[in-house]
Amino acid sequence: MNGETFELSIERLIDAPVAAVWRAYTDHLAEWFCPAPWRAEVVAMDLRVGGRSAITMYGPHDEVQPNEGVYLEVLPERRIVFTDAFRDGWYPQGPFIVGFMDFAPEGDQTRYRGGARHWTREAMEQHQAMGFETGWTKVAEQLETVAKRIAES
Template sequence: MNHELAIERVLDAPVSAIWQAWREHLAEWWCPLPWRTELHALELQAGGRFATTMISPDGERHDDEGLILEAVPAQRVVLTNALLPGWRPQPGNPFPFIGLFEFTPEGAGTRYRAAARHWTADDCEKHRAMEFETGWLAVAAQLEAVARRVAGSPAKA
């Protein structure tokens, strides 16, 4: 059973800049504009805490807390919102998933793949209905823009 949603594209920035943007500038690109992100914790190691609040322009807030399952510098981050630090189950999550983020050098750029794996087809469809692809592609473009800035690349026209 594969209940995975994924986006993939080549970003116009080297892996080193993508990785730096991921670990040092996450609040700048994590959710689609005009929403914004408050980053509370990003402990990039197995068992590390990952916590954000996404805030809409009218002040609606969505808190999200989870656990880093794997972090391989400049290659991959795997996280879940199904667990809390200390490997404790997180009750009451509307649809738990595992997020996978992969960074692969491709020419002067980076092949970026972001996926969400769900326990059930129903949870997967709920996430798809939230415009998963549109939102996650927008976030990838925002990540690319931050990485280009970090790398000192000129802005795209």
């Protein structure tokens, strides 16, 4: 191993407290998980280490993109790590990423960092070419909108 991490990430200061951002993830994921006009359907969210994560994304031109994986790390109000390298029951499947979302309180705001680690440089470059930065930045904006609404209610 040469020590390269093949990581893409974005960071954003979200204008909502970490508890509201966490609730946006746990209770409102379908509202922000993919960039509009795409929409997401939460099929399963067993938010524990080894738990199933299944989200189907639907595009504006009848695209359907299922995302099946497992959670690798869950630290409430701090960190979520997931992968599509396994499906429920630890059955291997073609991996694309190890994804992560970090939440750090900064006063009444939250420092959010989201990203993806890849097995190869080629996979990372493919993800980058697919619009990683634009897409994940838009998702972070949508997450902030939902978290702000939760914080104000």
